[in-house]
Amino acid sequence: MMTIAVPETAVRAGLWQRLAFANKTDLVTRVLVVAITIALLFYILLPVYWMLKSSFQPNQEIRVLPPIWFPTEPTAQPYTNANRLIPMWRYVLNSLFVSVTAAGISTIIACSAAYVLARFRFPGATIILGLILLTNLIPAITRVFPIYFFIQDLGLLNSYAGLILAYVGFSLPFAVLMLRGYFESAAPPELEEAALIDGCGYFEAFWRVILPVCLPGIAAVAIFTFLNAWNDFLWASLLLNQGEMKTIQVGIGDFAQEGGGVQYVNAFMAACVVATVPALVVFVFVQRWLVGGLTAGSVKT
Amino acid sequence: MASIEIRQARKAYGTLEVLHGVSIDIPDGEFVILVGPSGCGKSTLLRMIAGLESISSGEIAIGNLVVNDLPPKKRDIAMVFQSYALYPHMTVAENMGFSLKLARRSKAEIDQKVSEAADILGLQPLLARKPAQLSGGQRQRVAMGRAIVRDPAVFLFDEPLSNLDAQLRVQMRSEIKALHQRLKTTTVYVTHDQVEAMTMADRIVVMNDGNVEQVGPPLELFDRPANLFVARFIGSPSMNMLDGRIESIDGVTTFVSGGFTLPIRSTSAVKPGQEIVLGFRPEHLSLATSGSTAQLNAEVVVVEPTGTETLLNVTAAGHAFLALFRERLDLAPGDQITLSLDPANVHLFDKVTGKRF
Numbered sequence: 001m002m003t004i005a006v007p008e009t010a011v012r013a014g015l016w017q018r019l020a021f022a023n024k025t026d027l028v029t030r031v032l033v034v035a036i037t038i039a040l041l042f043y044i045l046l047p048v049y050w051m052l053k054s055s056f057q058p059n060q061e062i063r064v065l066p067p068i069w070f071p072t073e074p075t076a077q078p079y080t081n082a083n084r085l086i087p088m089w090r091y092v093l094n095s096l097f098v099s100v101t102a103a104g105i106s107t108i109i110a111c112s113a114a115y116v117l118a119r120f121r122f123p124g125a126t127i128i129l130g131l132i133l134l135t136n137l138i139p140a141i142t143r144v145f146p147i148y149f150f151i152q153d154l155g156l157l158n159s160y161a162g163l164i165l166a167y168v169g170f171s172l173p174f175a176v177l178m179l180r181g182y183f184e185s186a187a188p189p190e191l192e193e194a195a196l197i198d199g200c201g202y203f204e205a206f207w208r209v210i211l212p213v214c215l216p217g218i219a220a221v222a223i224f225t226f227l228n229a230w231n232d233f234l235w236a237s238l239l240l241n242q243g244e245m246k247t248i249q250v251g252i253g254d255f256a257q258e259g260g261g262v263q264y265v266n267a268f269m270a271a272c273v274v275a276t277v278p279a280l281v282v283f284v285f286v287q288r289w290l291v292g293g294l295t296a297g298s299v300k301t
Numbered sequence: 302m303a304s305i306e307i308r309q310a311r312k313a314y315g316t317l318e319v320l321h322g323v324s325i326d327i328p329d330g331e332f333v334i335l336v337g338p339s340g341c342g343k344s345t346l347l348r349m350i351a352g353l354e355s356i357s358s359g360e361i362a363i364g365n366l367v368v369n370d371l372p373p374k375k376r377d378i379a380m381v382f383q384s385y386a387l388y389p390h391m392t393v394a395e396n397m398g399f400s401l402k403l404a405r406r407s408k409a410e411i412d413q414k415v416s417e418a419a420d421i422l423g424l425q426p427l428l429a430r431k432p433a434q435l436s437g438g439q440r441q442r443v444a445m446g447r448a449i450v451r452d453p454a455v456f457l458f459d460e461p462l463s464n465l466d467a468q469l470r471v472q473m474r475s476e477i478k479a480l481h482q483r484l485k486t487t488t489v490y491v492t493h494d495q496v497e498a499m500t501m502a503d504r505i506v507v508m509n510d511g512n513v514e515q516v517g518p519p520l521e522l523f524d525r526p527a528n529l530f531v532a533r534f535i536g537s538p539s540m541n542m543l544d545g546r547i548e549s550i551d552g553v554t555t556f557v558s559g560g561f562t563l564p565i566r567s568t569s570a571v572k573p574g575q576e577i578v579l580g581f582r583p584e585h586l587s588l589a590t591s592g593s594t595a596q597l598n599a600e601v602v603v604v605e606p607t608g609t610e611t612l613l614n615v616t617a618a619g620h621a622f623l624a625l626f627r628e629r630l631d632l633a634p635g636d637q638i639t640l641s642l643d644p645a646n647v648h649l650f651d652k653v654t655g656k657r658f
Contacts, residue, residue: 188386190383190384191386191388193353193380196352196372197353197373199374200403201372201374213390
């Protein structure tokens with residue numbers, strides 16, 4: 001019996017093998033690529049890292065020059081301090097509540113609207129699409145006054161409902177357009193027709209076939225609206241700026257104005273970390289939905 | 302099991318009528334193929350039977366029940382789509398059992414039916430896979446499995462083989478035919494490929510421009526096409542056509558076109574003076590021997606040997622013709638040959654109406 005030995009390196013070339021070079025120009029290019037990538041990463045991540053490590057350091061250690069890059073005695077004290085200076089955890093909960101609710105509501109509405117726009121031809125469909133597109137073209141800042149007064153007239157200033165209403169309104173146009181495209185490409189009409197013939201009604205076909213197939217797109221839209229709401233400062237500071245109901249972004253703004261950024265640097269950084277982490281966690285959790293690929297094989301492409 | 306009756310079915314989108322009153326009777330258990338060029342309305346008709354398109358006027362009955370206003374799920378039909386339309390988020394087994402699950406059958410019954418269908422189609426090893434992990438032919442089989450699991454009254458196929466490569470298409474063709482012979486379920490099958498229609502159908506419905514041109518068994522359509530459209534459409538390579546007129550020469554009714562003359566059998570209804578299109582199939586041309594009638598001097602333009610046959614593109618009397626021979630011929634482009642045509646194997650069509658004489 002004969003066996004054929006396959007060298008390990010040939011089977012699976014590691015990073016260094018792939019960086020092993022055929023000639024000098026190749027070497028220079030590769031070194032440049034790596035160097036630029038590292039520089040970019042450094043540029044992007046340094047502030048984030050600075051925030052993170054400062055949130056675990058005593059104030060004196062942060063101000064030292066040359067900087068201390070790793071906390072000598074990591075402490076969670078800044079987080080407790082931050083929560084003493086502003087009701088930080090309460091603000092985070094407010095933000096979570098407002099963002100999750102807004103994302104949920106706008107995703108549900110966007111799904112229904114986008115599905116109808118993707119599937120059915122009816123008089124006025126083009127006009128509706130045009131109007132939706134148009135709302136995206138109006139600069140947000142020009143809407144400040146009308147929407148402020150609108151929410152005021154509804155009696156919803158300084159309420160969760162007012163802010164949620166505003167967020168849903170802002171995110172819907174983009175969400176509808178994006179989902180409509182997704183429904184059109186990921187869920188061809190035959191899929192629904194097959195379901196109708198197999199014994200579904202229209203709603204059942206949507207629920208059992210179209211929705212599962214389009215989950216990646218729907219998740220992407222939900223995350224997008226969640227992040228928009230979570231990161232928003234402008235509308236939250238206008239519509240919900242009193243008492244304990246503020247969102248964390250507005251809370252951080254207050255904190256900074258009251259000198260937190262100078263006096264309590266570590267606590268301020270702790271608050272910033274708290275304002276960043278949920279968005280990161282959400283993204284990591286659902287990113288597998290964003291990768292897509294679930295639709296492959298349903299129909300021949 | 303059920304018959305299908307289509308009575309004066311029309312389909313209009315606004316003022317545009319795409320199906321002009323089609324009537325077809327399909328007895329229980331028959332395999333009928335709707336064939337025609339794209340845009341002829343064959344798919345629309347199939348989708349009307351399925352309930353995916355509304356019926357503008359007329360009636361469609363399945364098993365003596367008029368289904369005009371019934372949704373697809375109440376029509377007891379199963380359909381195989383051109384794109385397969387498998388549910389990508391379900392396994393093969395779940396895809397096949399979906400309709401039974403919707404019908405709230407027990408898990409044991411679903412498993413058993415799926416397993417039976419998988420046996421028939423050779424899908425057992427694939428039951429746990431997702432559609433994305435299957436090849437085109439396997440997906441096609443799953444789509445058929447999804448249809449047969451339900452044991453429906455009618456199978457509908459919408460160009461099911463057109464996404465497969467040529468070899469697989471031939472294989473699936475005979476598999477579908479064998480499946481029909483085994484299950485004997487009434488089947489309506491749409492294709493634009495006349496070879497598929499000829500090889501699989503009990504009866505073919507040739508459609509053109511929203512009308513039925515001819516209905517009949519494959520060989521009847523081949524031997525006695527009702528009009529020019531059917532004559533051109535059915536048969537590969539397609540029928541040769543020659544414009545001319547009928548004259549009486551020495552008391553014999555004769556077809557004349559330029560220098561070419563062909564005596565017509567007296568049983569034909571044609572009269573002298575009529576403008577005629579003469580049709581003859583490439584395989585009915587033969588190399589002339591000294592005694593043969595209706596000789597045609599031709600020049601070879603292209604020789605296409607397939608091994609079993611030789612197809613010649615020739616020009617004769619200023620027209621281009623195809624000639625098909627069962628034997629191998631030692632000919633080259635530019636060669637002059639003499640062909641003869643058997644008057645028993647020609648078709649005469651009215652030049653104006655296109656109807657067969």
